[in-house]
Amino acid sequence: xxxxxxxxxxxxxxxxxxxxxxxxxxxxxxxxxxxxxxxxxxxxxxxxxxxxxxxxxxxxxxxxxxxxxxxxxxxxxxxxxxxxxxxxxxxxxxxxxxxxxxxxxxxxxxxxxxxxxxxxxxxxxxxxxxxxxxxxxxxxxxxxxxxxxxxxxxxxxxxxxxxxxxxxxxxxxxxxxxxxxxxxxxxxxxxxxxxxxxxxxxxxxxxxxxxxxxxxxxxxxxxxxxxxxxxxxxxxxxxxxxxxxxxxxxxxxxxxxxxxxxxxxxxxxxxxxxxxxxxxxxxxxxxxxxxxxxxxxxxxxxxxxxxxxxxxxxxxxxxxxxxxxxxxxxxxxxxxxxxxxxxxxxxxxxxxxxxxxxxxxxxxxxxxxxxxxxxxxxxxxxxxxxxxxxxxxxxxxxxxxxxxxxxxxxxxxxxxxxxxxxxxxxxxxxxxxxxxxxxxxxxxxxxxxxxxxxxxxxxxxxxxxxxxxxxxxxxxxx
Amino acid sequence: xxxxxxxxxxxxxxxxxxxxxxxxxxxxxxxxxxxxxxxxxxxxxxxxxxxxxxxxxxxxxxxxxxxxxxxxxxxxxxxxxxxxxxxxxxxxxxx
Amino acid sequence: xxxxxxxxxxxxxxxxxxxxxxxxxxxxxxxxxxxxxxxxxxxxxxxxxxxxxxxxxxxxxxxxxxxxxxxxxxxxxxxxxxxxxxxxxxxxxxxxxxxxxxxxxxxxxxxxxxxxxxxxxxxxxxxxxxxxxxxxxxxxxxxxxxxxxxxxxxxxxxxxxxxxxxxxxxxxxxxxxxxxxxxxxxxxxxxxxxxxxxxxxxxxxxxxxxxxxxxxxxxxxxxxxxxxxxxxxxxxxxxxxxxxxxxxxxxxxxxxxxxxxxxxxxxxxxxxxxxxxxxxxxxxxxxxxxxxxxxxxxxxxxxxxxxxxxxxxxxxxxxxxxxxxxxxxxxxxxxxxxxxxxxxxxxxxxxxxxxxxxxxxxx
Numbered sequence: 001x002x003x004x005x006x007x008x009x010x011x012x013x014x015x016x017x018x019x020x021x022x023x024x025x026x027x028x029x030x031x032x033x034x035x036x037x038x039x040x041x042x043x044x045x046x047x048x049x050x051x052x053x054x055x056x057x058x059x060x061x062x063x064x065x066x067x068x069x070x071x072x073x074x075x076x077x078x079x080x081x082x083x084x085x086x087x088x089x090x091x092x093x094x095x096x097x098x099x100x101x102x103x104x105x106x107x108x109x110x111x112x113x114x115x116x117x118x119x120x121x122x123x124x125x126x127x128x129x130x131x132x133x134x135x136x137x138x139x140x141x142x143x144x145x146x147x148x149x150x151x152x153x154x155x156x157x158x159x160x161x162x163x164x165x166x167x168x169x170x171x172x173x174x175x176x177x178x179x180x181x182x183x184x185x186x187x188x189x190x191x192x193x194x195x196x197x198x199x200x201x202x203x204x205x206x207x208x209x210x211x212x213x214x215x216x217x218x219x220x221x222x223x224x225x226x227x228x229x230x231x232x233x234x235x236x237x238x239x240x241x242x243x244x245x246x247x248x249x250x251x252x253x254x255x256x257x258x259x260x261x262x263x264x265x266x267x268x269x270x271x272x273x274x275x276x277x278x279x280x281x282x283x284x285x286x287x288x289x290x291x292x293x294x295x296x297x298x299x300x301x302x303x304x305x306x307x308x309x310x311x312x313x314x315x316x317x318x319x320x321x322x323x324x325x326x327x328x329x330x331x332x333x334x335x336x337x338x339x340x341x342x343x344x345x346x347x348x349x350x351x352x353x354x355x356x357x358x359x360x361x362x363x364x365x366x367x368x369x370x371x372x373x374x375x376x377x378x379x380x381x382x383x384x385x386x387x388x389x390x391x392x393x394x395x396x397x398x399x400x401x402x403x404x405x406x407x408x409x410x411x412x413x414x415x416x417x418x419x420x421x422x423x424x425x426x427x428x429x430x431x432x433x434x435x436x437x438x439x440x441x442x443x444x445x446x447x448x449x450x451x452x453x454x455x456x457x458x459x460x461x462x463x464x465x466x467x468x469x470x471x472x473x474x475x476x477x478x
Numbered sequence: 479x480x481x482x483x484x485x486x487x488x489x490x491x492x493x494x495x496x497x498x499x500x501x502x503x504x505x506x507x508x509x510x511x512x513x514x515x516x517x518x519x520x521x522x523x524x525x526x527x528x529x530x531x532x533x534x535x536x537x538x539x540x541x542x543x544x545x546x547x548x549x550x551x552x553x554x555x556x557x558x559x560x561x562x563x564x565x566x567x568x569x570x571x572x573x
Numbered sequence: 574x575x576x577x578x579x580x581x582x583x584x585x586x587x588x589x590x591x592x593x594x595x596x597x598x599x600x601x602x603x604x605x606x607x608x609x610x611x612x613x614x615x616x617x618x619x620x621x622x623x624x625x626x627x628x629x630x631x632x633x634x635x636x637x638x639x640x641x642x643x644x645x646x647x648x649x650x651x652x653x654x655x656x657x658x659x660x661x662x663x664x665x666x667x668x669x670x671x672x673x674x675x676x677x678x679x680x681x682x683x684x685x686x687x688x689x690x691x692x693x694x695x696x697x698x699x700x701x702x703x704x705x706x707x708x709x710x711x712x713x714x715x716x717x718x719x720x721x722x723x724x725x726x727x728x729x730x731x732x733x734x735x736x737x738x739x740x741x742x743x744x745x746x747x748x749x750x751x752x753x754x755x756x757x758x759x760x761x762x763x764x765x766x767x768x769x770x771x772x773x774x775x776x777x778x779x780x781x782x783x784x785x786x787x788x789x790x791x792x793x794x795x796x797x798x799x800x801x802x803x804x805x806x807x808x809x810x811x812x813x814x815x816x817x818x819x820x821x822x823x824x825x826x827x828x829x830x831x832x833x834x835x836x837x838x839x840x841x842x843x844x845x846x847x848x849x850x851x852x853x854x855x856x857x858x859x860x861x862x863x864x865x866x867x868x869x870x871x872x873x874x875x876x877x878x879x880x881x882x883x884x885x886x887x888x889x890x891x892x893x894x895x896x897x898x899x900x901x902x903x904x905x906x907x908x909x910x911x912x913x914x915x916x917x918x919x920x921x922x923x924x925x926x927x928x929x930x931x932x933x934x935x936x
């Protein structure tokens with residue numbers, strides 16, 4: 001059963017090689033790989049919910065000498081979200097790229113990106129995490145620059161440089177950890193790490209590198225242009241998954257490995273940056289003229305909510321309240337992943353059909369593309385945090401936790417952020433539902449439209465109404 | 479605690495700082511790339527210094543393997559960055 | 574060497590490293606910066622050799638200094654008038670606003686703080702009892718690993734998963750480079766002296782690569798060093814005006830660049846299906862499997878590094894190319910080919926013609 005850990009990264013990687021060697025059958029191969037990998041992820045989810053954390057020592061070497069893979073509740077949930085989002089986006093991408101040459105270039109890189117995501121979520125070794133981060137960064141950059149337009153290449157280059165800087169800082173931290181503790185295995189380190197300047201500097205460096213990659217304010221400057229200029233399926237995955245992977249690592253390092261070192265001040269710093277991200281990102285989203293930029297700024301804001309959890313989590317002693325708050329964090333992250341991916345896919349359809357993504361000229365979109373507009377509305381509901389979306393559950397936990405730990409200032413930020421989100425979403429919907437006297441009719445392809453609907457529907461209905469298993473699964477967090 | 483540890487380790491830290499400064503401040507891509515590569519070299523210095531166990535004693539091979547991997551990853555990233563820059567100039571020449 | 578002589582060597586080495594790094598980073602001329610960076614890389618290789626890291630020294634000299642330098646120099650050569658070389662923008666902003674100056678000082682202070690924190694943390698790490706646990710584990714398990722070079726054992730056996738992902742990184746980079754456009758225009762065909770040298774040099778490099786691959790099992794060497802040497806042969810061929818630089822065309826090229834990842838997956842998954850752990854080689858077969866993987870990896874690494882030097886998708890050769898027609902050959906290779914379906918029309922012919930007009934490159 002723990003073999004599934006291997007198949008989770010081996011399948012996409014094999015698919016990448018296959019699509020490279022057989023470009024004419026690439027789309028079919030890629031979709032088959034996507035379905036197979038999603039099935040494996042579902043198997044893993046089932047296994048972890050029954051047996052708890054699964055681990056695998058690659059090569060049979062004990063952890064330390066070799067590299068261990070580990071799947072607990074948190075990583076399994078994220079793996080499942082990754083699989084579903086990539087599957088839906090793959091279906092969309094099959095119809096998005098019209099030229100065979102573009103598709104031949106897209107699929108291998110796309111599957112390599114998925115390999116990187118899965119490998120990162122499964123990894124239990126610090127240096128291995130560095131390599132997966134680099135693989136993730138390079139494939140994301142290569143995908144973001146597909147199409148070769150000036151804006152995309154410029155944004156991709158900046159993304160690459162920022163990513164490299166972040167990776168170097170992460171590696172500096174890893175080398176300090178090895179220098180001091182002689183091991184790179186995460187679970188061994190969790191027991192061995194002691195508070196002191198060594199651990200502090202290592203954690204600070206690794207966190208700084210990861211914050212660059214997760215685009216937390218004020219290190220977010222690279223994200224909006226990169227996500228807005230990339231092709232639609234790429235933007236979906238970048239916003240929903242790639243930045244979340246770096247956030248997952250921050251969470252893992254802070255809560256699992258270096259848990260003993262943390263001080264409320266450090267957590268408060270993250271919280272302040274998160275609060276600034278919420279307010280700044282939402283404000284910029286309100287002011288922007290383009291849909292894709294709006295979605296990108298919204299990502300910056302939503303990541304801020306995730307970081308707001310840190311001061312609250314750390315102020316709670318371990319126990320059911322903290323577990324509930326952690327569950328809220330995870331469900332908020334999952335909801336954002338689904339909703340943002342669906343939103344970008346829907347925006348992609350609008351961009352292709354209308355030729356632009358300017359908000360002011362969206363009139364009549366609801367008449368022309370009703371399913372797509374509905375998907376945007378659903379995604380918007382999840383981003384604002386209205387019930388019954390999973391985001392509502394997450395924000396509820398956040399607000400409850402803030403009151404319980406006496407940090408009620410964050411509540412003001414959450415309310416302001418939600419109001420701003422409502423404002424920018426309703427602005428878009430207001431334009432989209434505007435009536436045009438003679439709307440042009442467009443032909444829509446079902447293959448293009450339903451991925452966005454399914455993703456946003458999951459965010460709003462699936463995670464909201466069926467969110468309870470998330471807490472159960474996290475409870476098996478060893 | 480060998481002198482070599484101190485010498486090369488601290489040099490590594492200084493080299494990281496030098497590279498970081500250029501990577502952050504310089505306006506031009508090529509210099510920033512060189513800065514990032516120099517940062518990498520500094521981190522490798524730290525790792526290999528840690529691996530060194532003294533004359534006549536076999537060094538710790540794990541950091542050596544890590545640095546080898548790091549060198550290859552760095553050159554891949556540099557190659558992609560340079561290709562992006564070349565494409566960028568081609569697009570800018572068009573405008 | 575006596576301790577004091579070693580100490581003097583160490584101090585000299587450290588001083589050269591610091592001054593070369595500082596000089597490479599401080600100069601505003603791009604070409605000078607790259608050459609100083611290459612010198613830094615070579616002294617770094619010497620430092621690795623001194624610190625008893627010969628595998629790393631070989632890789633640093635070949636990849637870190639050699640190929641990185643070649644890539645950077647080729648990039649500098651692309652843009653004689655543009656932003657890369659620093660002619661268009663002044664580097665010293667002292668005549669700019671105070672804000673810029675403050676930013677510079679803040680960042681400099683930040684970097685000094687980072688250096689200080691790193692040094693402090695490193696000192697703490699050195700003061701703890703030296704953690705020999707992993708080195709010990711490696712030497713204990715070396716006998717069953719299939720090789721006797723501990724670094725190769727770590728790279729290809731104990732931490733083979735890292736190497737698999739690293740080969741995937743190489744593949745990603747080259748696919749990204751492919752997607753961005755065609756290769757740089759080639760060089761003029763070499764004259765008799767250089768041509769003669771190349772005819773002698775390339776086979777020697779290929780032999781050296783094969784040797785490094787073979788010897789990596791029990792002495793410093795291995796797939797990465799061998800791959801870099803092969804790539805050097807490719808770069809030399811390119812500089813001599815050879816169009817195909819020894820690379821296969823079309824689908825075979827894809828096979829070669831994916832060979833490393835593909836072989837790793839094949840071996841690992843077969844072992845998994847046969848009931849062993851993923852990449853858990855049976856001790857009797859370990860040596861052979863490692864050599865197999867290393868050979869495929871060497872080819873993939875070499876192809877990737879040469880393609881990186883080429884800067885893009887290699888253009889298929891034209892029929893009438895001989896030594897006497899370099900200008901036509903270079904321009905005509907830039908027109909997008911629609912035959913193979915993979916060289917897309919991202920860069921329209923007219924634009925590339927204008928852009929790559931300086932085609933007669935002298936080596």
